[in-house]
Amino acid sequence: MKKNIFILTILALFLSSFGLAFAQQTPTVSPSPETATPAKKKNKKHQTEEVAATPSPSPSPSETPEPQPRWVAPPVLDDSAKLIRYQINGVYSYDINGSNLYSTVDLLLRRRLDKYNVSAEGDIRFTKDVSTSYDAGQIQVRTADVSYSEVWLTGALGRLNVGDTLSPMHFFGNYATMGIRRLDGIQLTLPIAFSFGVVDYDKVQAPPTGLTLFYFPSVFSSQYLNLDTSQSLFLGQLRFSSKAFDVPFVLRFNLGGSSTDFFKYSSFNGGLTGSAAAEFTIEKNYTFYTEAAIPDFSNLTDSSVIAFGLNAQHLITFGPISVDNLIAEMQVPLGYSLDNTFTGGNPFIPSTSVYGQKTFMLELKTRLKAININLYATNTPGDYTLARLNASNSSYPKNVPFGLGNELEGIGVPLLTNSYSNISYMATVGVEW
């Protein structure tokens, strides 16, 4: 026992002296390797002062402010703020244009929000049809926006992806922009909080609210583009979120207007356009949503529409196959008019007019380990979108499409059929990393 104590004592003495020797080396670490020489001098001075210093610390003298440099270099971005994602998809579709088989390559570029409060996003797509050629069929800049965020404001400009902001629908919806999900413009969002009631008596706090303002110089394709503000569209959105019976929900109210009457029964009617949407999430993986719209307030009953949807996520995995999403949506016209071009009407050739009908969209997202396999089907001819315009029902030149129809989620391409009784479908196989 005495031998053990002796050994312990010697060991303790050795470790303590070793530890203290190491500790005495650390207080004077050089602040930066670029200034090694001046740092050494600082350390020596610091060591000298340390020996002579009294045990109680004395307050340091006020530092003299350094003069601001005349020119400041741009900030150096940390690598963690840069993000690049890649997506490759093989696509087969059978729609209004017949059978199509092509590939897409997407580059998703993102600068994350950093200490300078600036972020940016870009989405570049290359498409190539099936052939022996190496040439890309199309190069698209799908999004390209720069944003600035403070605690009281978010601003963005460029090519914005506004689809998910304006509407909870995955395929139908976005009636205020005629179904278009990506637009060039400016967006400003302010989180606001307000309460209402009688002062000193009772006060009710409103649920969290976001006010967003949009300005789009034009929503038409490049062949019809005119930046003289005649094609501009203003939109405002109030967004609330709260809970009812432990079910979280989000409400969106969109209201806007255009300056020129391009098309009756559309949101470009020279007057007001508006929509309201609600989204309820049950058990975290099940979302029910709806959007009702009045595209043209001057033709309120004939242009109104409502759409419903159900999104079930993370359903099941059996073996290597997972069912990630099942989405079902339906669009129901609330007004029926043979003059409404956007539901099949034709004021120029009335004999070809049809009434609008209910349309649906089904989407199934599956995954074979890391390979995404998505299936889509719909019977919409593009109701309530600019894709409904054709050579016979509008006075505008028709040699090129006036606008796109509803876009499928994920792959982001339109899917249209030529009549309500025909079904178009699409299958995509792809990976992302």
Add this chain to the structure above:
Amino acid sequence: MVKYWPLFFIICFLSTGAFAGDSASDIATFYSNHEGMFKQLLEFYDPGDVTTQGDSTSEKTTTKKAGKRKAVSSAAVSAVLAVPPPVTQVFSAQSTWANMKATVINYHTHFKVMIETDAPAEKWILEEDKTKNELASGSLNDQENFVIDQPGEFKAGLNVSIMIYKDGLQYPSLLPLH
């Protein structure tokens, strides 16, 4: 050997005092300055083992069983160190883009804020509510859980602003810590 660790610990302290430098060069002075702590630690010894080593500091020589060690309670440690125990508070808030929850643990020398959101976050800012003075900030990689460790005592009147990534943009969401 393992059961002698408290004695080993004390010997280390004594040795450190011997080599410490200007304020603890006298071992006796060092021991007398920390005598209360040493006595507390020695109470956790098995008194039988201590007496066979020749240590006469323990007074309980017959009542304890050999090999049994007394548990160290958090209250006893706190009393020895004269530091109040940590205080935990939970705050939650909802914005139009995310639901947020913060668990604040005040260790009095520093405090931790453990935050959970139901949407990815890109940045956080800790600030005073009245003066809007920014105390700290940090970047995140689309995280839904993160921890802020801030020196000093936690005081009421702080906010955490979280930049939520949603629909392709970053939206500010306020989480008050009061």
